[in-house]
Amino acid sequence: MLSFVIRRLLLMILMMIVISMVSFVIIQLPPGDWVTSYAAHLRAISSPASEATLEALRERYGLGEPVWRQYLFWVSGFPRGDFGIAMSMQDTPVADLVLPRFGMSLLLSLSTLVVVLGLAIPFGIIAAVNRNGPIDYLFSTVAFFALSIPSFIVALGILFISVFYFGAVSIGGLYDAQYMGEPMNWAKFKSTLEHMPGPMLAIGLGGLAGTMRIMRGNMLDVLSQQFIETARAKGLRERVVVVKHAARLAVNPIISRVGIHLPEIIGGEVIVSVILGLPTLGPLFLRAVLAQDMYLAGTIIMLFALILLIGNLLADLVLAWSDPRITYN
């Protein structure tokens, strides 16, 4: 088991190196660079910069250098915790920009995941037990709707209802405006918790519905097996049969699915965060890509990748713990 974890960790490092290279190259693929996009922006706001200024900027950021040299320059700072500077963000060090938002992203993604699993599994069980009954139909109908509405529509809906029906002043955010720029403290954390249900609903709704449907299907499979019949024949209470015998088995595919689920949540988080103006990695990532701010975008891609790899590893480990038939060596 331990050797498995170590091997996976080593593979992860290798994987991260490959990801860093690929992502860095992909960001550079579109024609032009940050200075081109900066020049276009200046023109859009009607204060065009001179060629000399642009050339100087290019030189300053080393944008004229070959890609491999830029890449080496970027990664050589990693051991020092230096991920480059964000050109599009007034030269703020990337680490300063990304770290607080990384925490917010993690908080949002993980709590969404926990809530999604926490609700989907019992709902799936209830639906399966009441197969073809009114509750099952109700759950399934709602689930199909939830599955077919894209997360950004849910986010827009939340925004629309809160502003136009409830007259909200705030148009998004993950905490009250007064806490912007403050380090995390109890008041800010409380404010964050108060703001989380909306984004969590938008990000998690689709996944919740999907997971519930899978849990229901698994349960139905398991419930029709002979050992369930046996358990009932032994005279066990139905509750014990369902929870201890059936659900424990039916939940395993869900756990292995967490590895797939996490990217969905992170992907959904980007779009939802842009719409709801959340201070997570998503909007920063979108801006960085649009501005061709390669150090910032590259670092965020790597963080996303890191979350995925760790999530996958954890899912595998949890699966081994929950299903004794699975061993790693």
Add this chain to the structure above:
Amino acid sequence: MRYLSAFAATLAGAYCLTAGGLVLAADTPLAPDDWAHKESPMLREMVDAGQLPPLEERLPANPAVVQVEEIGTFGDTMVNGVAFLRNEYIPNQIAKATLTTPTFPLPSEGPILPNVASGWEYNEDGTEITFTLREGMKWSDGEPFTADDIVFFWEDILLDENVTRTPPLVLAAGGEMAELEKIDDYAIRFKFAVPYYFANTALATLDDIAWPKHIVGEMHPKYNSEATYEELNENLLYFLGRGKVSIGAWVLEEYVPGEKFVLVRNPYYWKVDQDGNQLPYFDRVEIREVEDRQSVALGNVSGEFDSDGMWVGVQHLQLFLSEKENRQYDIGYSSVAGMAMYFNYDVEDETVREVLRDANFRRAFSVAINRDDINFVSFNDLLTTRGWAWSPLSQYYDEEAAGSYVEHDEDRARELLDEAGIVDADGDGMREAPDGSELQIIVDVSQHDLYVPITEMIREQLADVGIDLVLNVQHQDLIEERRLGRDWHVHVWDLYGTEVPLANLSLWVPVSDGQPYWHQEAASAPFSPEFAEYSDLLLSAPALPNVEAKAAIKQAGDIMSENVFGVYIGDYERPFIKSDRLGNMPDRYARIQEFGSNMPAFRYDQVFGRWDREN
């Protein structure tokens, strides 16, 4: 809109006084006893605590007096939202302090006025302009603001080749950059190679005129042997120190990357209202970053933001109107230049080049467009159509020129095309080039929520008269790259520079090689005699006294509208939004790019809050 021509009429009066060659403009001085030295309670507390000298010592001897509509109250924070990237532009603009300033809120309604400079004077032949500064004026940290700071900025920042800033082209006259000379601590003089009566207006377009020598000088190798140019260049940004000491109404207090900017009032600000209250009224300005235009619009509707005139537009008018009853805001309008189509007279493709160079083709192009339909579909009936002519907001406006080749007339378009020899030779319904080859004109347009649909309409309208347009819709960066090259046929963007053409002459004529970008060979090989004449007129204008300059520019305007050097759709009234709590906000202003894109002579320093925000 009829009132636009009324503005143009008032202009004639305003600019006449500059006719005699010698010009004198100055503030009405205010005797120190005339005002009561009223200041924000926030500053009063600091004075009482001994952290700040009293107001009398902070103000210059002759502070600029702003006639506000309503005397405001001090305090609170104004919150605005911004979208897009790199928004350092906005705080920079909000706190900008130019040497001279256009009339507020409509630059076309009056002359150029004193600002940081309290007055100016031209010499006999217009080759020199002397600006008087305000004695006793101070930087936001209390250090004196003198001619040295301007000379430092000019010589050691703009003219120093090791520093990544270049002197503004608008101060180059007769092909030579102006020279700056310090007369004494409170007077500077610009000298030009030729007469340049545009200088006082030119200075109103320059946001940056001085940097604090006592701060930036410390980073400059010339004054500090330990400093390096590399470090200096890195520190030129507004955010890295410079923004914290300024002569603007507010200075940078805090910047949270990707979230907000907070600006706090400059205790040494040198403007007062007519009652002697030191401006600005708002203690703080907060600029919050959101993801896109729509969020800015929504935040202004919901009340999270107080005002916006930059990110919201006609596309949000419905939203503004429908929610207006339930919320506390008002809608104003600003006159904005709309979409233009530029022809590339030096395009590599020879067939296309010959076609674009034919005046009749361009005239046909313009009259084939149904501007009324475009107005109805895309502008909520807020469009005023115009041809390739100077703006009604300029002093060169001519109604006839503005109306030439604007009226939709398909038959006329067909006639003009026939005259140009662009006929349908093979009977497929589409016209061929005079040499008989297939004619396809590629129109470059960036992904713009207004311009793409308009260009699509134009493509259909042109197809009705047999001209085949192909739309090339791409990201703005890519279109921009193409524009700088030679490969494009037609380029779509805002019409830029028809209000104050002299401020950006290189957009119109070859001030130097490679200009204007739509006729890069213009300097050596103008494409038509008419263009050559127009070019000579405009190039000569800056050296002429105002009346003659005006005549020359108007004549150039007649030539360009008659020959349709480009196709313009029209100006439109662009809605903006402002919270009811803001006092002294105009209902109408003009967005003249040269005078600032977000704040066309827009003075947030005289805006105040009628009540405090709740959040």
